[in-house]
Amino acid sequence: MLASTNSFRAPRAGTKAALEVHVSTWNVGNKAPRADAASGWLRDARRSDIVAVGAQEASYVKTRKTIKPVAVSAACGDEANFKSRFRKGFFKSTKWTRVGMVAGGAFAGGVMAAPVAPMGVMCGMFTGWFASKRLVQEIKVRIHWFDFLHSALGHEFELLQTQILLQMRLAVFVKKELVPRIRSVKVGSKATGLGNLVGNKGGLLVHIELENGETIAFLSCHLAAHEQPKYLEARNHMVHEILEGTWIDCVEKPKCALPVVTDVNSALFDAGSEMINKMKGTSRQVYERTSDAFQGATGARLAIGSGMAPRKNQAPELLDVATHVFFFGDLNYRLDPGKVVGNEWDTHWDKTAPEMTSTKLANKYDVDKVPLSKFPAARPVAQPGMIEEESDDEITESSPFQIGRTAVIESVGAQEFDQLVKADQLIKSMKEGKVFANFHEMPLKFFPTFKRASNNLKDGKGKKAPAQEQSVAEPGSAEYYNEKRVPSWCDRVLVHSLTGAKDSCSPLEYGARHDVTTSDHAPVYARFRVRLRDLPPLKALPRAKLTLTNLSVTRNTIEDDFRGSSVYVHLFVPHTRTVVPEAREVSSGHVARDESQPKTIGKYTFSGDVLPSCIVGYDAADEVTFAEQEKAAARFALLTTEERIALKENEDAEKSEELPTPVGMDAYGKFVGIITLVDSRYGDKLGTCTVLLPSKGSSSFDVPLLLRSANVGRIKGSWELSSI
Structure with a gap:
């Protein structure tokens, strides 16, 4: 495999060295947005360079009363009206979609019910009409949503790329x-809903690579709802699935291409692609999938090798290679009323029983008694226009839940945010290392955004009041929140920066827009200033040898874990080598687990004679290797004439470039190495870490061992970098 030779080029002269990034998330509640969302919340995002908006439950019903993009432009004070990029006309309209589906249903019904063809045709037409109605409704809503966002942001922005999963939307401008x-721009998705197949829950990814090699990833998610501890475990588990699934299956898409809004599978089901991915099991399929992920992560120009390459050259995780990852959405983590009331977790979730001792309640919600796989499947499948509700059991006044909720409401009203943070499930899980390790979040200094009461939008007779007469309770008051929910910060924005790049992402602002009142969630936004690092180009780096001299790994495990009796480590240094070495050069020998340790600890000690070394930097001899591998790949690549011409032009342009001024060995201190722990028998990844390379001679490190944002152990060792 080959690493990209174009990575980490200096920004163009005269261009911004820093970009302002605006990240927003909103659970739309399947209610059409109004002008207040555009003229306030979205219009304020115009000062940024990149705007990412993630939406959940965004399948509202579009009617004639739904605000039009032209009205949005007027509300935002724009002189020129917004013009949609979606094509109009009969053959591009939803009318043609309905005609086609009705005709198709009639034909299919007639064929399947040949003996009674007229009856089959009628049934088929009815089925096609019903299905087309649902599909057309979803198509109109998707077009309206993207036009609504674009018209609110104004003509200075381009819609770079989007991703859709049932009621979820992610748009990056x-x-x-x-x-x-x-x-380049890559997109991906991962469904974690019913049976881990359906997209009523899951994540969406848009990954951007800038011209100097810096990468920014936006991950918008909707995680499992409900309050008890078992659902907290389900949320944590979903985060790991989304970080892995969205990245390994992401594909490159054209810049500024219109979103695909007419796909039947993504509109109504979103299970087909997940089922296909789960069925991939042969060694060749696994090899191709891993190679594609490796190529996508490193910018590899070619991906050739033996069937063992995927197990040796482990594909880097998103968090190992993306400079900045913004993870946001309706994460559904709750404030635990038990922690607010009695300094104990999980003691005040019961809504119907009288006050009980904390021991009985803890036993009732014992997570280990229910398999984790049952949690996502316990929820109904979301359909367009359908609101997914949690259970609304009748609440007893003296129940632990009511006592706890009252305490939370009082703390919210008093703006005791520092105390409430101590009861937040997400922050608790982060401190325990279960999820979002090395992620950061700005302080929570705004009122909880979930769940707002809807009765404040009704008149005295219980009917929905006209928009001009709707009154909204004061944010933070008892009347502002649903009486059957504990107010919580469900909507969040977190960021992860690569080792050595944390200082280049500065937080600016974090808040909620409680003035947007159509949904039971308030939109949440965060602003960051991202400084583009000026790293030396690959061809300026001197040839050197990186050698691991000693390594010790401690991995947390469980008694029935069949993996880890024997492991090896893999060393990879992104963007510092023109030719990635053979697998045997970057993988260590196999080391058995220290049996003297308890079964809950996997300890492995690697001696210097089994540890790998890696050649980094540029040498003119690499050009010969390029030519040989390009010839070999050309025999297997099925490229069109246009693709071959474009590839040849790109290669000629690269060869014509003058070599940059060489830099010293200390420049390597700006790059990172990725060390991956792998199970010897099954090839499963057991953990990974990123460490800054030695800037001079040798250095030692002692860092957490992570697996898709979970802290699973510790890894320490030393390595040296010498010129050759």
Whole structure:
């Protein structure tokens, strides 16, 4: 495999060295947005260079009363009206979609019920009409949503790329002058809903690579709802699935391409692609899948090798290679009323029983008694226009839940945010290392955004009041929140920065827009300033040898874990080698687990004679290797004439470039190495870490061992970098 030779180029002269990034999330509640969302919350995002908006439950019903993009432009004070990029006309309209589906249903019904063809045709037409109605409704809503966002942000922005999963949407906008500076865009999705197949829960990814090699990833999610501890475990588990699934299956898409809004599977089911992925099991399929992920992560120009390459050259995780990852959405983590009331967790979730001792309640919600796989499947499948509700058991006034909720309401009203943070499930899980290790979040200094009462939008007779007469309770008051929910910070924005790049992402602002009142969630936004690092280009790096001299790994495990009796480590250094070495050069020998340790600890000690070394930097001899591997790959690549011409032009342009001024060995201190712990028997990844390379001679490290944002152990060792 080959690493990209174009990575980490210096920004163009005269261009911004820092970008402002605006990240927003909103659970729309399947209610059409109004002008207040555009003129306030979204219009304020115009000062940023990149705007990412994630939406959940965004399948509202579009009617004639739904605000039009032209009205949005007027509400935002724009002189020129917004013009949609979606094509109009009969053959591009939803009318043609309905005609086609009705005709198709009639034909299919007639064929399947040949003996009674007229009856089959009628049934088929009815089925096609009903299905087309649902599909057309979803198509109209998707078009309206993206046009609504674009018209609110204004003509200075381009819709860079989008991703859709049932009721979830992710849209990334960039300033027009920034588009030429973007080298590639990748998108991915992962459904974690019913049976881990359906997209009523899951995540969406848009990954951007800038011209200097910096990468920014936006991950918008909707995690499992409900309050008890078992659902907290389900949320944590979903985060790991989303981080892995969205990245390994992501694909490159054209810049500024319109979103696909007419796909039947993504509109109504979203299970087909997940089922296909789960069926991939042969060694060749696994090899191709891993190679694609490796190529996507490293910018590899070629991906050739033996069937063992995927097990040796482990594909890097998203968190190991993306400079910045913004993880946001309706994460559904709750404030635990038990922690607010009695300094104990999980003691005040019961809504119907009288006050009980904490021991009985803890036993009732014992997570280990229910398999984790049952949690996502316990929820109904979301359909367009359908609101997914939690259970609304009748609440007893003296129940632990009511006592706890009252305490939370009082703390919210008094703006005791520092105390409430101590009861937040997400922060608790982060401190325990179960999820979002090395992620950061700005302080929570705004009122909880979930769940707002809807009765404040009704008149005295219980009917929905006209928009001009709707009154909203004061944010933070008892009347502002649903009486059957504990107010919580469900909507969040977190960021993960690569080792050595944390200082280049500065937090600016974190807040909620409680003035947007159509949903039971308030939109949440965060602003960051991202400084583009000026790293030396690959061809300026001197040839050197990186050698691991000693390594010790401690991995947390469980008694029935069949993996880890024997392991090896894999060393990879992104963007510092023109030719990735053979697998045997970057993988260590196999080391058995220290049996003297308890079964809950996997300890492995690697001596210097089994540890790998890796050649980094540029040498003119690499060009010969390039040519040989390109010839070999050309025999297998099925490229069109246009693709071959474009590839040849790109290669000629690279060869014509003058070599940059060489830099010293200390420049390596700006790059990272990735060390991956792998199970010897099954090839499963058991953990990974990123460490800054030695800037001079040798250095030692002692860092957490992570697996898709969970802290699973510790890894320490030393390595040296010597010129050759």
